[in-house]
Each structure stands twice: as C-alpha cells, then as structure tokens.
Amino acid sequence: MRVASVVFASPLPQLDKEFDYFIPTDLEASIQFGSLVSVPFGKSKTTKTGYVVGIKNESEYGSELASVSSVESSLQLITPEQYELCKAIAKRQAGLVGELLSTAVPKRSVRAEKHFAYSVSKTVNPAQSSRVSRSFVLPGLLDVDQEVHWSTLFAKMAAEHISKGKGVLVVVPDFRDMEVLERAIHSSGLAEKAVRISSEDSLTQRWFAHLRATSGIPLITYGTRGAIFAPSANLGAILVWDDGDDSQIEQSSPYWNTRDVALSRSELEHCDIVFASHSPSAEVARLIEIGYLNYQETQLQTPPVRISETAERLDGETFALISRTLSENQPVLIQVANLGYASAIACLKCKEIRRCSTCQTALWIDPTKTARCRSCKQSYSAQCSCGGSSYRPISVGSKALTDQLSRSFPNATVLHSSGAERVTNIERKGILVIATPGAEPWVEEGYELVVFADSLNMVGLPRLRALENACSKWANALAKCSRTGLAIYVGITGRLADQLRSSKFMEIVREDAVERMEIGLPPASRTLNISSANKNDLSDLRERLQLELPEARLISETAINIAYTYAIATGSETAEKVVRITAELSRASKKRKPGQRVFFVNMDDNKVI
Structure with missing residues (x-):
C-alpha cells in the first residue's frame, strides 16, 4: 500500500510534524495532495482529521503504520504552494505549521463543497516568466484623483496579469480598503475574475471562496491580512496596500505580518511583488535603499x-x-x-x-x-x-x-x-x-x-x-x-x-x-520578544539565550517577557535556536501543565521599542 503524509491544523507543538499512514487500496483514487482525511491517532486511536501533504511508496517508519480511516473531502483543500509557504513562515517566525494551516484554510462548509464540486474545471498553468519585478509604488495622494488612486493602479496591474493567464493576490488592511478595491475591480470589468477572502463573510461564503481559489483557474484573489496565505493558481503578482498598517500584523502566535509573508511567497513562487502606500514603512524604505525594491512615483497633487x-x-x-x-x-x-x-x-x-x-x-x-x-x-x-x-x-x-x-x-x-x-x-x-x-x-x-x-x-x-x-x-x-x-x-x-x-x-x-x-536598530535588525507566565522559566531562558545568542542585544526585560534585537541576516539561524531552546526548556519546566504552552515567541515585534 502507498503512504500518505498527514498534517494537522493544531497549535500543539507535539503535533507539529508530518505523520505517515497507509492508504487503503479502495481509497487511493480519492486521495490527492490537499485532501482532508480522518485517521486514528495515538495509543487511544482517537479519530483526527488532517490534510494529505505527500503521497509516497514507503515510510521511514516501516510497516508499523495505521491506515487512513476515511476521506472527508477528495478536493485539494490546500495547495503545495500554500503548504511550502506555511513551512517557511513557521520556520522564520519560530512558530508551528499547524498554527498557520488554520489561517491558510478556513473552517469547512460541507454544504458549499457539495455545490462547488460540480461547478469547477481546472486549467493548465502556463510557464512562469523568468523575470520578476519588485516595486514600491507611491500613488496619487488625493483620493479624488481616481486615475492615480492606488485601487485604480492595482486593478490595472491585476487586469494585465489576468490577461496573461496569471493569478493575482491583493492584500489590504481592512474592510474599508476592501470596499474601495472592489469598486475598482468592478469598474474595470474584472468582477467575474475575482474572488474575495474575508473573515467577515459567512462560513459558506468563505468556504466557497476558498474552493474557487483552489480550482486551478487564475483569479484576482483579494482580501484582508489572512488572504496572503490564500491559494492562487499560477500566481503572477502579489499586491499589498499599506503594509505598515497595524492591521497587517497578526496578533496571535506566530505573529507574522503581511509584508514578510508576501516577500517570502514572492521568492517561493517566483512572482512579481508590489507594495504601495501614501507613506512607506521603514522596512520598505530599507528595501528601496538596498536596491531590492524599485521606487515608482506617480504624478502627485498635494493640498496646501x-x-x-x-x-x-x-x-x-x-x-x-x-x-x-x-x-x-x-x-x-x-x-x-x-x-x-x-x-x-x-x-x-x-x-x-x-x-x-x-x-x-x-x-x-x-x-x-x-x-x-x-x-x-x-x-x-x-x-x-x-x-x-x-x-x-x-x-x-x-x-x-x-x-x-x-x-x-x-x-x-x-x-x-x-x-x-x-x-x-x-x-x-x-x-x-x-x-x-x-x-x-x-x-x-x-x-x-x-x-x-x-x-x-x-x-x-x-x-x-x-x-x-x-x-x-x-x-x-x-x-x-x-x-x-x-x-x-x-x-x-x-x-x-x-x-x-x-x-x-x-x-x-x-x-x-x-x-x-546606522546604529543597528530596526529596520536594520529585528526585535525578538519572548513572554512566559512563569518567571523561573523566563530566567532559565535568558541564561540560555545569553550563552547561545551572544550577538543578540538585550533591550527590554520585565517580569513576564524579555526582548532582544538581532541582525536580519541571522534570522533563520536565530529562529532555529529559539525553537530548540524553548522546546528543551518547555519539556523541563516544572510549572507546565499538559497541553500548556510555556513560551510565546514573536520574532519581529515592532511594539517593544
């Protein structure tokens, strides 16, 4: 029998890995990457649902595997690109893949799925271009100047990519910006090519939108912060409005922000990326300064x-x-x-x-x-x-x-x-x-x-x-x-x-x-902030970080958290060390209760200083 690698959308560290299960012969035809399956888990064989993220001929664990119990959905509910993005961001943020899966895939609606299953037709993705454009656009300042308004510019960019058979992902801070963008999309005649990802929509609407985005058809996928993880077939461009807005920062673990996820996704999927705002974030200013982003300014009219x-x-x-x-x-x-x-x-x-x-x-x-x-x-x-x-x-x-x-x-x-x-x-x-x-x-x-x-x-x-x-x-x-x-x-x-x-x-x-x-502060560095409810655990953590991260600079310390600045160039290495150290100390904690998280890690906290 073939083997399925299954992951769970869970915030529990002990579930943050792929679990192998045999695929029964009668279920093989129903399982693909992204399918939702039920599996027995643990010694008690409790039934859990998870996503298939790999199918292989054998497992490193040999023949001592349980089998998939049933297929809950044979559709591709998560794409390979989404899964790779979740893994990359979890690694960067010292977080868990399972935490991000809950953002990448909304809560399921069986009713919407049954209706959708008969209305989809997949297309073949054309080859990606070898040239990638990375830009910051300063749009017209006044909202009344619609020709150079950010939403008009984004709609034009989206139309260009759609005409070439490429998908577009647009992320904005809040519902008001989304309404402005929707008007521009409708005015451009692109409504039928667009799909909205919004937490304010009903369960059925969100699930139908997600399924449409996974259909394999290049679309304009747009929404607020969480939409940055949404599926997009043959992604040609990511467009982000106002990356420095507080709404673009996730307030729960692993505390990612739209800008950094967009940059990572652009690298992973080899697509264009455009940031735009009336005033840039310091991080975008740095990327322009080092030549990573091209700076484009539209004709500006400013009030006296x-x-x-x-x-x-x-x-x-x-x-x-x-x-x-x-x-x-x-x-x-x-x-x-x-x-x-x-x-x-x-x-x-x-x-x-x-x-x-x-x-x-x-x-x-x-x-x-x-x-x-x-x-x-x-x-x-x-x-x-x-x-x-x-x-x-x-x-x-x-x-x-x-x-x-x-x-x-x-x-x-x-x-x-x-x-x-x-x-x-x-x-x-x-x-x-x-x-x-x-x-x-x-x-x-x-x-x-x-x-x-x-x-x-x-x-x-x-x-x-x-x-x-x-x-x-x-x-x-x-x-x-x-x-x-x-x-x-x-x-x-x-x-x-x-x-x-x-x-x-x-x-x-x-x-x-x-x-x-010039003095090593953000955006030249990032701020690591770790909190814990137990001061002894936090004290032990500080001692370990002092030994293993001597290059990090302690900038803040309270009874419940410690904060450091660290160089951007050492980001992945720093995150890996933090994951290892916090995991070891969590296991050794005398105050830890079953299922309780001892440390909360924010690898890029812009509120500390």
Missing part, C-alpha cells in the same frame, strides 16, 4: 499645508478657519491621536502620572470615563497610591474634544469616529468630524479642511517608530482632503515642518530609517 508652530491644540487662526469652513457648509476633519477623554492623567496631590501597577504603562480615561491601562486593559479606581482621589488630564482624548467642540459650534453637526465608534462616510456639507487615526470617514470630493491636532504629541512619543507611524496616519488622512482643501499641522517646527509643507512623506521616512539603520 499650513504649519501652526504653537503648542496650543487649536490656536485662534485654526479655530477661525474651522468656523469659516463650517459656515460655508463645507466638511472639516480633525485628527486626534488618542481615543477617550484623556490619553494620560496626573494625580493632583502627588503630581505623578498615574501608571499601571503591572506594566507601568500610563493610564488613560476611556470612553466610559474609566481609568484604564492601554497595554493590559486593567481598570483602576480614581484613588492614587498616595491617597489622592483627583486627577487632571495630561492630554485630552477624542471624546473630550468632541464634547468641547459640540459646545463651541452648537449649530454644526459634530461627529466622533473611532475604531470602536466608527462612522464610515458622511455627506459633503458643514459637518465637523473628530476622528482617531484610521477611522476618518470618507466624504465625496474630500474635506475642505484637515487639522492634525496632535502632530507634536505623535512624533514626540518615546517610541522608535513614532515618526514613521505619524507619517502613515497623516498621509492616509490627508488623502481625504479635497482638491481645494487645506491641511494644518499643529506644533511642528524645523526641517520636519518644511518637509510636511510639500507632503514629502517618502523623504521623511527614508531619512528616519537610515538614521536607525
């Missing part, structure tokens, strides 16, 4: 910019401009850095900034007017450790500013938009919108006035990526300005002010990235 050098959030002139714009029945957008009523608070008695007792993060006042830690989400009473029960806001949040401006402009419509309280679009009339970054509503023809009220605070954050992140948030909001609109940055001075007057986000981020690279 006014710099308010005062530290006052809304000075007299800015306030007057807001009032005048509203009186002319034109929309105004004010971007505020933080949600809630206060982004930080200080005790009136001891004058100290209130901090979380667990992680020392500054407390803020959330939309429910509760003092809360931004990092661990723990809530606190009004009473300080000094005994004081009163506080003052250090910086007013978006909700408080909305309340203030509602009183200042009683005759205007004042709206608040945030991730938790999102307004997606508004009418083009005298409406004042106060929004947190990323939650700015769309308005036809754009805002007549855009005010960046917390510019100084955003670049002044004690974070390595403060300037880079600020540029991204500013550029995306600035894109919603009208052709005749005005933008105002509050509190910015010097060279940065001069660069912002011309909206030179590429130049700003590049200079910042180069400065960081």
Whole structure:
C-alpha cells in the first residue's frame, strides 16, 4: 500500500510534524495532495482529521503504520504552494505549521463543497516568466484623483496579469480598503475574475471562496491580512496596500505580518511583488535603499499645508478657519491621536502620572470615563497610591474634544469616529468630524479642511517608530482632503515642518530609517520578544539565550517577557535556536501543565521599542 503524509491544523507543538499512514487500496483514487482525511491517532486511536501533504511508496517508519480511516473531502483543500509557504513562515517566525494551516484554510462548509464540486474545471498553468519585478509604488495622494488612486493602479496591474493567464493576490488592511478595491475591480470589468477572502463573510461564503481559489483557474484573489496565505493558481503578482498598517500584523502566535509573508511567497513562487502606500514603512524604505525594491512615483497633487508652530491644540487662526469652513457648509476633519477623554492623567496631590501597577504603562480615561491601562486593559479606581482621589488630564482624548467642540459650534453637526465608534462616510456639507487615526470617514470630493491636532504629541512619543507611524496616519488622512482643501499641522517646527509643507512623506521616512539603520536598530535588525507566565522559566531562558545568542542585544526585560534585537541576516539561524531552546526548556519546566504552552515567541515585534 502507498503512504500518505498527514498534517494537522493544531497549535500543539507535539503535533507539529508530518505523520505517515497507509492508504487503503479502495481509497487511493480519492486521495490527492490537499485532501482532508480522518485517521486514528495515538495509543487511544482517537479519530483526527488532517490534510494529505505527500503521497509516497514507503515510510521511514516501516510497516508499523495505521491506515487512513476515511476521506472527508477528495478536493485539494490546500495547495503545495500554500503548504511550502506555511513551512517557511513557521520556520522564520519560530512558530508551528499547524498554527498557520488554520489561517491558510478556513473552517469547512460541507454544504458549499457539495455545490462547488460540480461547478469547477481546472486549467493548465502556463510557464512562469523568468523575470520578476519588485516595486514600491507611491500613488496619487488625493483620493479624488481616481486615475492615480492606488485601487485604480492595482486593478490595472491585476487586469494585465489576468490577461496573461496569471493569478493575482491583493492584500489590504481592512474592510474599508476592501470596499474601495472592489469598486475598482468592478469598474474595470474584472468582477467575474475575482474572488474575495474575508473573515467577515459567512462560513459558506468563505468556504466557497476558498474552493474557487483552489480550482486551478487564475483569479484576482483579494482580501484582508489572512488572504496572503490564500491559494492562487499560477500566481503572477502579489499586491499589498499599506503594509505598515497595524492591521497587517497578526496578533496571535506566530505573529507574522503581511509584508514578510508576501516577500517570502514572492521568492517561493517566483512572482512579481508590489507594495504601495501614501507613506512607506521603514522596512520598505530599507528595501528601496538596498536596491531590492524599485521606487515608482506617480504624478502627485498635494493640498496646501499650513504649519501652526504653537503648542496650543487649536490656536485662534485654526479655530477661525474651522468656523469659516463650517459656515460655508463645507466638511472639516480633525485628527486626534488618542481615543477617550484623556490619553494620560496626573494625580493632583502627588503630581505623578498615574501608571499601571503591572506594566507601568500610563493610564488613560476611556470612553466610559474609566481609568484604564492601554497595554493590559486593567481598570483602576480614581484613588492614587498616595491617597489622592483627583486627577487632571495630561492630554485630552477624542471624546473630550468632541464634547468641547459640540459646545463651541452648537449649530454644526459634530461627529466622533473611532475604531470602536466608527462612522464610515458622511455627506459633503458643514459637518465637523473628530476622528482617531484610521477611522476618518470618507466624504465625496474630500474635506475642505484637515487639522492634525496632535502632530507634536505623535512624533514626540518615546517610541522608535513614532515618526514613521505619524507619517502613515497623516498621509492616509490627508488623502481625504479635497482638491481645494487645506491641511494644518499643529506644533511642528524645523526641517520636519518644511518637509510636511510639500507632503514629502517618502523623504521623511527614508531619512528616519537610515538614521536607525546606522546604529543597528530596526529596520536594520529585528526585535525578538519572548513572554512566559512563569518567571523561573523566563530566567532559565535568558541564561540560555545569553550563552547561545551572544550577538543578540538585550533591550527590554520585565517580569513576564524579555526582548532582544538581532541582525536580519541571522534570522533563520536565530529562529532555529529559539525553537530548540524553548522546546528543551518547555519539556523541563516544572510549572507546565499538559497541553500548556510555556513560551510565546514573536520574532519581529515592532511594539517593544
């Protein structure tokens, strides 16, 4: 009998390998790479389902093998390319293949599968081109300039590849970007050639989309973060919009991000790759700097910019401009850095900034007017450790500013938009919108006035990526300005002010990235962050890493985690060592419970510094 290699979509380390099973003669015709099978597992012969990822004539384990019990689906539910990608990313991220299989293959819908099984016809993939293009595209800045809008450019690129019999994979940060892309795809007459991969769709819709993507027909496969693992026949290009957006980072193990998965997939499948954004990430700036990505800039129209050098959030002139714009029945957008009523608070008695007792993060006042830690989400009473029960806001949040401006402009419509309280679009009339970054509503023809009220605070954050992140948030909001609109940055001075007057986000981020690279900080290196619930296990880990990774630089240590920077060139070697060391220490842990994970490893944590 022939042998099937089977893998399980499981987060358990003990299942992170291929298991061999004999294929009964009567099931051979129903099994192919990617088929879903039921197999007996372990001494108890518990039935488990897994994917076939190899068929061979014999096993290194000899004749002591169990047999496949049944075939749950004879369709190819995971492609060889997907499996190779999962293995590559698991290795890079010191993670498990089983964790990634759950992302690569959505939850099954038997109903959708039965309908689909009779509607598919496979095509033969043409040979891949030997030439691969790698680019970063800076699209038109204003959303109203549709000819050079990123979605229009992506639709044109996709159409070109589809016409050559090649598939295209497009990944965007969130549902709003997906809706914009869908409009461009429909406008280009490509709707029938496109398949959407979205976690917001129903189980049946997701499974049908997955099966269509595995059908062997070159399509435009598009969606949010998880779509980067989606199957795509004869993949010709990967297009990524706004790789630096936080939504492009997976928040659970193994903490991959869209950009790095896209780069790995481009190498594995030998296809073109295009990144585009209004302001580049530092990692993309580095890839341009070293010549890995070509830089392409479209013809840009940028709105006029006014710099308010005062530290006052809304000075007299800015306030007057807001009032005048509203009186002319034109929309105004004010971007505020933080949600809630206060982004930080200080005790009136001891004058100290209130901090979380667990992680020392500054407390803020959330939309429910509760003092809360931004990092661990723990809530606190009004009473300080000094005994004081009163506080003052250090910086007013978006909700408080909305309340203030509602009183200042009683005759205007004042709206608040945030991730938790999102307004997606508004009418083009005298409406004042106060929004947190990323939650700015769309308005036809754009805002007549855009005010960046917390510019100084955003670049002044004690974070390595403060300037880079600020540029991204500013550029995306600035894109919603009208052709005749005005933008105002509050509190910015010097060279940065001069660069912002011309909206030179590429130049700003590049200079910042180069400065960081010169001293060995990201993007010249990556940040390894490992957490554990047990301090003894973490202490043992630190000792081992000090011995076996002497070139890594310790940059942060708390009771529950340790963080290091390490060179990009040693990424695979570092990940392999981390996997081996954490596995050995996990087995030796005295606090470990059955099935419990002792260490959580993030090989590229951009939030640490």
